[in-house]
Amino acid sequence: MSDLDKIFNPCSLAVIGASGNRMKFGSRFLNAFLKMGFKGKLYAVNPVAESCLNCSGYRKITDIPGPLDHVIVCIPAKYLPMIIEQCVQKGVNSVAIYASGFSESGTSKGLQLEKQLATIARKSHLRIIGPNCLGIYCPSTGLSFRDDLPQKAGTVAILSQSGGIAITSILSATERNIYFSKAISYGNESDLQATELLAYLAQDNQTSIIMFYLEGTKNGHKLFHTLKMASAKKPVIILKGGISEAGNRAVISHTGALAGTPATWSAAIDQSGAIQVFSLEELVDTTLALMTVKPPRGRNLGLISISGGSAVNLADLSIRMGFSMPPFQEHIKKELSKLLNDPGTGIQNPVDMAAAFFYTDNFKNVFQLLDQDDGLDIIIMHVSVEHLIRFKEIIPNKDTLILQAISDALLTLHKPFALILPYTLLDDQRKIFQKQLLDKQIPVFPTIERALQAIKHSLKYHKTRIKK
Amino acid sequence: MSDLDKIFNPCSLAVIGASGNRMKFGSRFLNAFLKMGFKGKLYAVNPVAESCLNCSGYRKITDIPGPLDHVIVCIPAKYLPMIIEQCVQKGVNSVAIYASGFSESGTSKGLQLEKQLATIARKSHLRIIGPNCLGIYCPSTGLSFRDDLPQKAGTVAILSQSGGIAITSILSATERNIYFSKAISYGNESDLQATELLAYLAQDNQTSIIMFYLEGTKNGHKLFHTLKMASAKKPVIILKGGISEAGNRAVISHTGALAGTPATWSAAIDQSGAIQVFSLEELVDTTLALMTVKPPRGRNLGLISISGGSAVNLADLSIRMGFSMPPFQEHIKKELSKLLNDPGTGIQNPVDMAAAFFYTDNFKNVFQLLDQDDGLDIIIMHVSVEHLIRFKEIIPNKDTLILQAISDALLTLHKPFALILPYTLLDDQRKIFQKQLLDKQIPVFPTIERALQAIKHSLKYHKTRIKK
Missing domain, CATH: 3.40.50.261 (Succinyl-CoA synthetase domains)
Incomplete structure (x- = not known):
């Protein structure tokens, strides 16, 4: 195990500044480790050796029996040289210093204090993270700097x-x-x-x-x-x-x-x-x-929307973002016209599904036609939350059925794809829809601009790698 | 009352295509009027004179007793010439046609059909809205095209x-x-x-x-x-x-x-x-x-944040959006340094309140100092939802108290201001915070880019008017 591996895999932790007062930052750090399920030994260090959240309290780390791997320091800057000396003495592997008031303060005192810590550390094996930092979050080993970060x-x-x-x-x-x-x-x-x-x-x-x-x-x-x-x-x-x-x-x-x-x-x-x-x-x-999103070959976009005005606007925004939207190939257009032939639908690129959106069987067929169009590199579907909620009001579960049909259809595609679920309605329902889609590995973005900006980065990254 | 005034103030309405089947678009229009609290007479028109949602049903509008001001048509395009003739005969003031399949279809048949309607209307006082439209929403008189639009x-x-x-x-x-x-x-x-x-x-x-x-x-x-x-x-x-x-x-x-x-x-x-x-x-x-947002004099921005990294990023984004962030005037900086002197705070422009954020008395003083800086045209505060939620966990109601203090402080300003409450956490709480702030006339935007883009438009609009 390297020095750095050890930082992420400590067997024992002490928080200096953790005490019976749970409002203190030190106590909150300790609580974070407990909530993350840290499996090793945990100690609280404070002037009166008060225990904290069932962790034994000590006056100083050198009083702690047995080995100590990692220390978090939540007391003011001025105590740090003493603390770092104690860490070296105790054979601690790493220490994260929460306190600020060092070089970032712009004062010569702060700068000097910081240099002093580094000098002590360099004479030993101790590694210092910070100061002026939160340290490490590593859910697999139960390290965290807040109690609300995911396990x-x-x-x-x-x-x-x-x-x-x-x-x-x-x-x-x-x-x-x-x-x-x-x-x-x-x-x-x-x-x-x-x-x-x-x-x-x-x-x-x-x-x-x-x-x-x-x-x-x-x-x-x-x-x-x-x-x-x-x-x-x-x-x-x-x-x-x-x-x-x-x-x-x-x-x-x-x-x-x-x-x-x-x-x-x-x-x-x-x-x-x-x-x-x-x-x-x-x-x-x-x-x-x-x-x-699978790395796309290029910027030729096929777009599917369920409303005419939004199809127009999405196309305009995509072009503004530097993407192309070539017309569909003739044989694709011919097949699409068989599927979508009601008044109100549009079978150009973008596709406006209009009322055909309501018949969930359509999705797979429409998506698969676009997947066969050699002129397209990526397929994007736009669904508005207000439409989905609307359908639910009319037929129970219709929202879920439509999203299910869209997900199933998207997952059959060979081309890269993404789904836009706008923030227009910040209805609680949107969050549930998004979670359901993400759980199925459907990439969800709140606006087409944000989706395309992210995809542009991915495209460039992968192209650069291919060149090399 | 002009012709157009009458369109927004009808005393009686008929929906053609409303029937006992509540799934039909016509019935949903009728439901929308009822939900909006339309005070006049409402009629359903369908082939079997079926009543709908307690509104009497008629086979055709000419069967309806008494005057009829406005008609909504939710039946296919081909019936429209007949319907429009009946509207003229009945002395209807206006008709909104939901059906599509007219000129927008690109077919000569659709184009001809649309011309035919216009020709009939022009011979009378009847005004046609559409076709291929939803018509009118006017909450003050109870008109709507969906039942979920606000009253x-x-x-x-x-x-x-x-x-x-x-x-x-x-x-x-x-x-x-x-x-x-x-x-x-x-x-x-x-x-x-x-x-x-x-x-x-x-x-x-x-x-x-x-x-x-x-x-x-x-x-x-x-x-x-x-x-x-x-x-x-x-x-x-x-x-x-x-x-x-x-x-x-x-x-x-x-x-x-x-x-x-x-x-x-x-x-x-x-x-x-x-x-x-x-x-x-x-x-x-x-x-x-x-x-x-009051119309600002120019693009000189004063920014207040509660976290160092976000202050840095917000400043970068503001400059990218074409705004300036001049350093505070010397006497302002001097006063600020008395208020914010803990390690971690920043009293440049942007202000990083850091832990001083926690003491709600600070807001008014800090904001008023910025208000006195002649170099600034507009003041923007950035508060992250995860910070507010966090404070609530530590002290009950602390989130509300902080937002209250920020609102109170903002409302004392003479300069234009806005508040950024990001979508980072789409927690239900965000929606509640936003509503509370908007109710107090605090302008809330989800990102600084969106706020500044909107303010840029306002600035340009007001400058153009001053020139004239």
Whole structure:
């Protein structure tokens, strides 16, 4: 087991700052480990050796009997040199420091304090994560930094300089059925560097996609080469913070990192083969596309809608997004005209199913015709929640039957596909529909723009790999 | 009362195609009027004179005793010439034709049929809405085309060539607390033209903003001049369908309208003073901005967030959207540093409140300082749902208390403001938070990009008016 493997697989944990007061951050960390089902030994450390959530309390970690692998520190910055000395003394493998007030504060005192920690650590085998970070989330071994993160493990990893971005990404990914192998909120990089973690995740068998939020780096050259190496093995999706002057100003007060110019960053990310995204939505969308949409051959889109106006608008938006919508091949159009011949239906590309939508038998036939059209690379269906709810009012379970028929039809396709289920109605029902579809491996996006943006990233990533 | 006034204020209605079978479209129209609380007389018309939902049934409208103002026709196209003759004979004021299979079908038969209807109508006072349309929604007089549209009336009107777009727009606007004075799904324009309706809405006292979805027009010159006249009176927000070749193809099979080139349309819309949007989300966002965000002086943005990473990303996105984020004025920064001095907080623009967010007294002071900064035109606050839910878990009602404090603080501002409440967690709680905020006239958007795009439209609209 490597040093880094050990960080994700500790047998014993202590939280410094966990006490009987459950409002304290330390106690909340301890609660998170308990809720995640951590199987090893757990200890609370506080000045009065108070126990916390049934975990024995100690005044200091050196009082804890037996070995101690990982420590989380939730007390103010000034105590840290003492704590780190104790960690070394106790033979601890790794420590995550929650406290801020180090180099990111921009004060010479903070900077000096951080250097002091690194110096102590380098003389030993101790690895420091942070400071100014949340540390590790690893559902398979019961590590977490919040008690509301999923216990279920997946194959996506997130590496984040910001703890808040890590939390928001995990929670919003969970809503899309995306689960994590590991998350590391790495903060100030006093000792353990983002590049080391990235290299580790690149070779980690439990990780198939890496999300990466960073604000800056001390070693751009090394970062570039690690990114290149990692991207050759699996997709790395980067949200770079501080690509504007105002964003950069915020970076300085947040992590104190050097941010560089946006153009330099974009060029470097692009050359490394990583994928650059610009918002959290795009980060999660792109992950979903890479996980569930087969890599398309190109940008020729076949579109199916159930309403004329929305078919028109979806076509306009797709072209705006840089996709093509070629007319269907003549023999396909001829067959479609046999299936969809009521007034109101449209059998151009886009298809407007209109009232034919109501007869669930139609889906398989229509979808399979589009699947046979050699001019198309990808098929997208758009279903509005208000239509589905409407059908349910008229015939019980009709909503479920329609979604079932659409799912069954989509799953027979050889071409890549996606389904758009808009946020128009934020009805509770939408969330249920989305979950049902995602459980069947149907990629669901809330708008066609977001779907196509994510698919564009996937297309580019796979094309670059083929060239190599 | 003008002809058009009468259309929105009928004393008696008949639905042709309403019968004992409640699944039929005609019966569903009748049900919609009943649910909307229509106060006048309602009749069902079908071949066996069957009554429907307690409304007396007649074989034909000429059998109905007393006057008849408005008729909705839900039977196939081929019967329409006969029906229109009967409407003229009965002295009906207006008729809305749901059936499709007219000019939009692209067949000479359909085209001829539509001409025939117009010819009959022109010889009388009868006005025809459609065919291929849903007709009128007017909550103040109890008219509707679906039973799930709100009974509550508002000040927005929608004019839509597509029925589906009208429904989706109304339902998604409702989720944002936007209600309607009138909606007209006008379809094929056999008799009543979109330009007449637009001119009517422009002078309608109950309407302050006009949403307009159109796919094409027979008279571009007249449309341009009506748009110009209407935009001089109130904002007209246009979603033009068919601005791409593929969208245009869909337009032809949907409404058969002539769509023109995208560039021509954009130039004409821009010159008329109307606002062009490209998606339904943008249509509703822009309406919300015009209704609830004071017109800002310019694009200098002050941003407040509660998490460092999100502050960085929000700043980057704002700059990408074409806004500026000047550093705060020195005396403002000095005062801010007294309020926010914990490690982790940021007092640049953007402000990162970090843990100070937890102390609700801070909001008013921080917001008022930004309000005094002469360099700022608009103030935006970003609150994530996962933070609010989190606080609630720790202290009961803390989520509500925080939102209350933010609302109170925002409402004291002299500058325009908006609040971002992301869709990251589509928790039921988000919908409740949004409703609470909108009820207090706090403009809420799901992403900063969507907020700024909408505010950009408002800014341009108001600047154009000032110049004139």
